[in-house]
Amino acid sequence: MVGIPSRHKSLVLLAGVILLQVVLLAVQIKRDSQGRLIRVWTVGAISPFQRAGTQGVGSIRGIWNHYFALQNTSRDNEQLRRENDALKLQITQLQSKAAEADRLAGLLNFRKLHMDVPMVGARVIGASPGTASETIDIDRGQRDGIKRNMGVITPDGVVGKVIEAYANTAQVLLLTDKDSGVGALLADSRTQHPVGGTGEPLLVMKYVPNDDNVNNGERVVTSGMDRIFPRDLPVGTIVEIKPGNPFKQIRVRPAANLERLEEVIVLLTLHPLELRTEAESSSQKTPAANAAGQAPAARP
Amino acid sequence: MNDSYDLRGAESHIEVHKFRAGAIIGSLLLVLFLQAFLPLYVPKAEILDLPLLITIYFGLSRRNPSTGLLLGMAIGLAQDSLSGPTVPLGLYGIAKTIIGYLASSIGARLDTEHPAARFALTTVFFVVHQGLIVLTRRILLGQPEAWFNMRLFVAALVNALVAVFLFLLLDRLRKR
Numbered sequence: 001m002v003g004i005p006s007r008h009k010s011l012v013l014l015a016g017v018i019l020l021q022v023v024l025l026a027v028q029i030k031r032d033s034q035g036r037l038i039r040v041w042t043v044g045a046i047s048p049f050q051r052a053g054t055q056g057v058g059s060i061r062g063i064w065n066h067y068f069a070l071q072n073t074s075r076d077n078e079q080l081r082r083e084n085d086a087l088k089l090q091i092t093q094l095q096s097k098a099a100e101a102d103r104l105a106g107l108l109n110f111r112k113l114h115m116d117v118p119m120v121g122a123r124v125i126g127a128s129p130g131t132a133s134e135t136i137d138i139d140r141g142q143r144d145g146i147k148r149n150m151g152v153i154t155p156d157g158v159v160g161k162v163i164e165a166y167a168n169t170a171q172v173l174l175l176t177d178k179d180s181g182v183g184a185l186l187a188d189s190r191t192q193h194p195v196g197g198t199g200e201p202l203l204v205m206k207y208v209p210n211d212d213n214v215n216n217g218e219r220v221v222t223s224g225m226d227r228i229f230p231r232d233l234p235v236g237t238i239v240e241i242k243p244g245n246p247f248k249q250i251r252v253r254p255a256a257n258l259e260r261l262e263e264v265i266v267l268l269t270l271h272p273l274e275l276r277t278e279a280e281s282s283s284q285k286t287p288a289a290n291a292a293g294q295a296p297a298a299r300p
Numbered sequence: 301m302n303d304s305y306d307l308r309g310a311e312s313h314i315e316v317h318k319f320r321a322g323a324i325i326g327s328l329l330l331v332l333f334l335q336a337f338l339p340l341y342v343p344k345a346e347i348l349d350l351p352l353l354i355t356i357y358f359g360l361s362r363r364n365p366s367t368g369l370l371l372g373m374a375i376g377l378a379q380d381s382l383s384g385p386t387v388p389l390g391l392y393g394i395a396k397t398i399i400g401y402l403a404s405s406i407g408a409r410l411d412t413e414h415p416a417a418r419f420a421l422t423t424v425f426f427v428v429h430q431g432l433i434v435l436t437r438r439i440l441l442g443q444p445e446a447w448f449n450m451r452l453f454v455a456a457l458v459n460a461l462v463a464v465f466l467f468l469l470l471d472r473l474r475k476r
Binding site: 009010011013014017018021022024025026028045049053061 | 369388391440441
């Protein structure tokens with residue numbers, strides 16, 4: 001036999017291997033055989049890896065999907081939380097606006113009831129920087145006709161008086177200030193007693209003799225005698241009565257919420273005013289009166 | 301699988317690389333697994349022919365035509381087996397046997413360590429491999445198939461690009 005050169009051995013091997021596979025192909029075609037044994041071996045060798053891989057990928061995919069789902073959920077939660085916060089803020093703003101609308105409606109209603117009283121609405125823009133005084137700042141001043149000692153009220157009751165007027169702002173001394181006071185009377189007995197502040201939330205009614213009959217819950221209204229506030233404006237309600245020497249110690253809760261003022265009305269006159277009651281106002285509303293509605297009812 | 305040695309003769313300057321024990325078998329099983337597995341989750345991965353890349357790599361590295369063609373045959377037949385009954389045993393086997401032989405023969409004559417050389421050789425081998433498959437189908441199986449299309453060209457480039465990085469990875473399996 002002729003020996004095969006070593007450098008051709010690989011070539012011969014190649015030819016042999018290819019021939020073998022061609023025969024294999026031919027056998028498969030002729031016998032319609034699928035070479036099952038080889039396939040079984042190969043698939044048997046690979047399928048465990050595939051199965052493990054599929055399970056692994058399934059697990060990884062599950063974790064991956066859940067991770068992203070959770071991530072999305074977290075993102076959604078965060079977004080919903082932000083929306084919730086925004087809605088809460090919006091609700092608060094709307095409630096505030098609704099409350100403001102109510103207050104303004106009250107002011108408007110008050111103005112409609114007292115069309116003959118010159119007044120101007122003002123917004124509270126500041127408060128006293130310390131506890132030494134009980135004041136507020138309003139956004140109306142001399143340009144709006146505001147002067148010192150003008151009365152400041154809300155539809156709920158008396159607030160205080162203007163202690164300083166600037167061009168565009170004014171400072172108001174609240175009833176609760178210890179230097180503040182208003183001429184008042186008991187609504188039931190019609191006895192007059194001044195009411196002043198103490199620097200605390202409650203007012204005090206002064207100079208009420210121990211033998212006077214005063215009841216808790218009794219209303220206190222303005223007397224008009226201070227020439228600042230018109231008569232019968234609500235000042236507050238008696239909440240505490242103690243016997244004292246020589247006068248009773250009577251505490252009055254202000255009718256106006258002096259701790260949370262936002263809008264006030266400044267009475268634009270230094271002369272005594274006569275505010276009509278709602279019944280009087282409606283009964284006297286005639287075309288002539290309406291025509292003269294803007295005229296001030298200030299007495300000389 | 302001993303230490304590296306140099307081929308005698310004109311190509312004596314070309315180093316023959318040896319691999320760690322089980323590296324070739326492990327790589328073979330891994331790429332067969334990935335080849336059958338990846339398209340399930342990444343459909344575009346079917347454009348890759350990882351068994352071919354492995355054949356080329358070990359052919360170029362081992363630089364022994366006999367080993368290369370036998371390795372190619374084994375990989376090709378395994379791929380045939382995994383390809384299902386519609387692919388007769390031998391279709392990939394023949395093609396990869398020849399590629400294994402060619403890669404080993406070329407690897408014994410050229411320095412194929414440079415990425416550019418690997419890219420170019422892989423592109424050529426891929427095209428040749430596809431040509432052999434088409435030839436086998438046409439001549440031996442009577443299944444007419446186009447010789448060339450754009451997808452083949454793109455696949456060749458993609459596989460060559462993947463090969464550059466895959467070969468760098470497989471280089472780590474070499475014995476130092």
